[in-house]
Amino acid sequence: MKYLKDIGSYFSMLRLVFSRPTKASVLRHLIYKEINDLIINSLGIVAFISFFVGGVIAIQTALNMENPLIPKSLIGFATRQSILLEFAPTFISIIMAGKVGSFITSSLGSMRVTEQIDALEVMGINSLNYLVFPKIIALLFYPFLIIFAMALGIAGGWIAGVYGGFVSSADYATGLQDSFIPFHITYAFIKTFVFAFILATVPSWQGYYMKGGALEVGKASTNSFVWTSVLIILANFIITQMLLG
Amino acid sequence: MIKVENIFKSFGNEEVLKGVSTIFEKGKTNLIIGQSGSGKTVFIKCLLGLFTPEKGRIIYEEMAIQDMNKDQKSELRQQMGMLFQGGALFDSMNIEENVMFPLRMFGKSNKSEMLDRVNEVLKRVNLENVNKKLPAEISGGMQKRVAIARAIVNKPKYLFCDEPNSGLDPRTATVIDNLIQEITKEYDITTVINTHDMNSVMEIGETIIFLKEGKLVWKGDKTEIFKTDNEAVTDFVYSSDLFKKIREVQIKEK
Numbered sequence: 179m180k181y182l183k184d185i186g187s188y189f190s191m192l193r194l195v196f197s198r199p200t201k202a203s204v205l206r207h208l209i210y211k212e213i214n215d216l217i218i219n220s221l222g223i224v225a226f227i228s229f230f231v232g233g234v235i236a237i238q239t240a241l242n243m244e245n246p247l248i249p250k251s252l253i254g255f256a257t258r259q260s261i262l263l264e265f266a267p268t269f270i271s272i273i274m275a276g277k278v279g280s281f282i283t284s285s286l287g288s289m290r291v292t293e294q295i296d297a298l299e300v301m302g303i304n305s306l307n308y309l310v311f312p313k314i315i316a317l318l319f320y321p322f323l324i325i326f327a328m329a330l331g332i333a334g335g336w337i338a339g340v341y342g343g344f345v346s347s348a349d350y351a352t353g354l355q356d357s358f359i360p361f362h363i364t365y366a367f368i369k370t371f372v373f374a375f376i377l378a379t380v381p382s383w384q385g386y387y388m389k390g391g392a393l394e395v396g397k398a399s400t401n402s403f404v405w406t407s408v409l410i411i412l413a414n415f416i417i418t419q420m421l422l423g
Numbered sequence: 424m425i426k427v428e429n430i431f432k433s434f435g436n437e438e439v440l441k442g443v444s445t446i447f448e449k450g451k452t453n454l455i456i457g458q459s460g461s462g463k464t465v466f467i468k469c470l471l472g473l474f475t476p477e478k479g480r481i482i483y484e485e486m487a488i489q490d491m492n493k494d495q496k497s498e499l500r501q502q503m504g505m506l507f508q509g510g511a512l513f514d515s516m517n518i519e520e521n522v523m524f525p526l527r528m529f530g531k532s533n534k535s536e537m538l539d540r541v542n543e544v545l546k547r548v549n550l551e552n553v554n555k556k557l558p559a560e561i562s563g564g565m566q567k568r569v570a571i572a573r574a575i576v577n578k579p580k581y582l583f584c585d586e587p588n589s590g591l592d593p594r595t596a597t598v599i600d601n602l603i604q605e606i607t608k609e610y611d612i613t614t615v616i617n618t619h620d621m622n623s624v625m626e627i628g629e630t631i632i633f634l635k636e637g638k639l640v641w642k643g644d645k646t647e648i649f650k651t652d653n654e655a656v657t658d659f660v661y662s663s664d665l666f667k668k669i670r671e672v673q674i675k676e677k
Contacts, residue, residue, distance in 0.1 A: 198493070204527055293511040300471050300583075301525055302500030 188383050195311050195379075198304035205312060212316035216278050217323055223277060224270055228261075228327040231269075232334030235260050240344035253345045254353020257335035259362075266327040267366045268414050271373040274320075275406035279381035282313060283402035286385025287395035295386070310382040320374035321367055328366075365421045372413050380406045424449050425470065425581065425613055430479030432465055439465045440476065441637040447615050452604050452627045455617045457634035458659060463617045466634065467585055470615060471505065472496060483581070501529050504574030506584040506603075510566040512558040518545070518569050519554040525577045544572040548602060564595035568602070575606055582607065584616040588623055600626045619659075621666060624648060633659070649673075 199205070239256040286309060289295050298305040332354065339345040345353075384402035388394055425447040432440040439462045447453040455463050468474045470481055472488050480487040483499055491499065505511075512521050519541055526537045545551065548568040558566055567587060574582055584603060588596035604627045607614040616623070624631060628645035633656050641653045648660060661667050 198497070201528060288514075292509055292514075293507045294513055296468075296473060297505065297507060297511040297513075299473060300500060300503060300505040301528065302497040302503075303528060 187387060188379070191306060191310070191383050191386065192379065194304065194306040195314070196307070198307055200303065200308045200311070204308075208308070208312040209315050212312045213319055215281070216313065216316050217319050220274060220277060220323060221326065223273070224323055224327050225330050227273060228266065228270070228330040229334035231265055232257060232261055232331030233338030235265070235331075236335035236339040236350075237342060237344065240339060240342070249353075250345045250349040251353035251356060253339050254335070254350035255356045256353075257339075257350075258332060258354050258358075261328055261331035261335070262362055262366055265331060266324050267369045267373065268410065270324060270327045271370075271377065271410050272407050274323075274377055275381075275410060276403050278377055279402050279406045280399040282378070282381035283385035283388075283399045284395055286382060287388045287398045290386065290388055291391055291395060306386065310379070310386070313382060314375065314378040317374040317378040318371075320377070321370045324366070324370045361421075365417075368421065369414060369417050372417060373410050376406060376409050376413060380409060424484060425615070426480075426482040427470070428480040428482065430466075430469060430476040430481065432462075432469055432474060432476045439637050440469065442479070443634070443637070443639045444479075445632050445639060445642065447613050448630060449613045450608065450611045451629040452607050452614045452616060454624060454628045454631045455615065455634060456619060456624060456631060456659070458619065461634040462637040463619075463634055464585060467583055467615065467617045471503065471583060472500065501525075501577065502580040504577070504579035504582045506567070506570050506574050506582070506587050508586040508589050510558070510563075510570040512566055512569055512573070514558050517555050517557055518550075518561070521558065521569060522572045522576055524573065529577065540576060541572075544576050545569075547575075547606075548572045563590050564592075564599070567591065567595075567599050571599070571602060571606070575610065578610065580612055582610075582612050582614040584614070584618075586618055586620075587616060588618065588620045593622060596620065596622060597626060603627065621660060624660075 200208070235257045236253050239253045240250075243250075243252060286295075289309070295305050295309070298308055336347070336350050339350050340347050381402040384398045384405065385395075388398040427443060427445050427447075429442050429444050430440055431438070431442055443462075443466060455466060457463050465474060469476050475489075480489055482488075486495070488496065488499065512518075513524065516524065519538070522541045522544060523537050526532065526540060530537060532540070541554075545554070548571050550565060550568050550572065553561055553565065553569075558569070561569070582603070587599050587603060591599065600623050603614060603616065606612070616627070618624070625645055628648065631641075631643055631645065631648060632639050633641040633653075635655045641648075641651060641656045643651060648656060651657065661669075
């Protein structure tokens, strides 16, 4: 029963987010701020993780190739497929559920606890549109972060493979181009947009509707990470089944 | 003027407000007093439209908030200023941005006009040279004054204050009380203050209502409150040692 109530409250929140819009000049400023907080400030961690995970994928693939008949270009192929199909869109999104999701929940939760959300409502402002709508718009730029993760993951694989002595640059490049299916890029970006929406709205719902004090803000952040991750994994399964299954 | 007619509000099975009726007059500081848990905060949130009562009406000038459409409610809220218990300043904005916020959201002035108005209200609440500071960088008393400045920057018709003195030392609390009363007279607005601070009652209690367990049990002013025989009110007023001693002196004098 509680889950049904929560689902209802989530969709009711979405309806309110898109009603009674905030003044355009204020909204524009808020969107820039959210792009900075949610996207630009995540570049560092995404770059670090993508580069090294790309490297690890290349090394793992190389170390598991015992049969001399298997071409070395498979290292490039495996790295590309892993990065494009799963690592960049899905696992970066799980990491972002921890970073961006917790940030959104704790900032909205703190605003709830300190009555800042009530202050917005008393002023006649649609607080959901003011607080959540700019986050949804900012996360429309999330695919750029994923492109960045894809590029760095593949670059990390190339550096680890070539400088580790596992594969030549030419073989790695051949592998990257081997059996390339352009629809996989479309599939990855469809997933990315869905995950971006989950990343913007689920933590916002957790933070906006939280009750209690500082301790509950911490609990809400944890719940936010758990639910955002669960929904991303479920959405990933459903989209993969629908588009590739 | 705000007229409240027989409002009821519950949360689950718990009935918090049980048929409260009163009138808050324009140009006066109207106090709502009562012990913790008496329904004061729920009452003020009903007045603000943050909670919807199950029964009863809250009438602003001519129109009940229950009969207003979304646009009318939004317009009404732009005529309200609210001083929250903790100030509720936006901690990502500096003082100037906090005070300018209602002007940016609803005003039609340009930036320099807005800035002039911000400086005017900050000066009115005796705050200068704090424009670029963040709320966390100023004292609790100063935060309350910034919150008052933000509440009056749009020249509201109604000012609501939820425990304006909570967490302040007695001297600063008196400064805040006097400031609220001066602003009420100066702007000729309807001010509703939710408090359990007897010093505030003595300083600015022009009309006072006393809530007990969600019911209005007494109404009067700051002189009448010390003369009433209402047991609930006397229990509340004379609960502190200082007021107990004053009471003993009064009885001896009689």
